[in-house]
């Protein structure tokens with residue numbers, strides 16, 4: 001398989017920020033640093049398993065969403081099979097934790113096929129690292145407003161909508177949860193998550209890439 005790994009954020013876009021864990025002192029965890037650490041380890045793991053990997057960035061630099069998605073078309077020999085964007089979640093409720101994934105629900109049929117990939121990633125990360133399963137969600141998602149009209153509840157994800165291959169965005173865990181952040185920054189936990197992601201990709205590939 002040829003897999004594109006997209007470490008979310010980078011450069012002037014730090015993404016979410018964790019708590020300042022006392023034993024780590026300042027600076028706090030930044031999502032952009034963590035996504036890169038996980039992506040580089042995942043690249044190693046996938047290469048060990050005989051796959052080809054392309055990263056959308058290898059350093060702490062800003063890459064536009066357009067450039068990330070465009071990479072799915074530029075890669076030719078061999079063409080990419082899937083695109084996986086790595087992120088960490090944050091929200092205002094400090095107890096919320098767990099792993100989830102997003103897939104595109106906009107436009108043509110092929111991009112909706114990201115759902116099984118999203119499901120395989122979440123299932124295998126939960127199995128390997130023991131995080132809480134928060135499920136998979138379509139983007140955009142819709143809801144009824146007071147007038148009974150269908151309106152957008154959660155907007156589209158650019159890289160998922162514009163990827164020309166099966167794509168999913170994995171939210172590994174919550175940086176806004178103090179306990180979960182402590183796990184996310186530990187190398188042992190990272191190894192378990194990376195194994196889970198690689199297992200998920202292979203499980204999906206066995207079923208959907210014929």
Ligand SMILES: [Zn+2]
Pocket residue numbers: 008009015016031087088
């Ligand atoms: Zn993010």
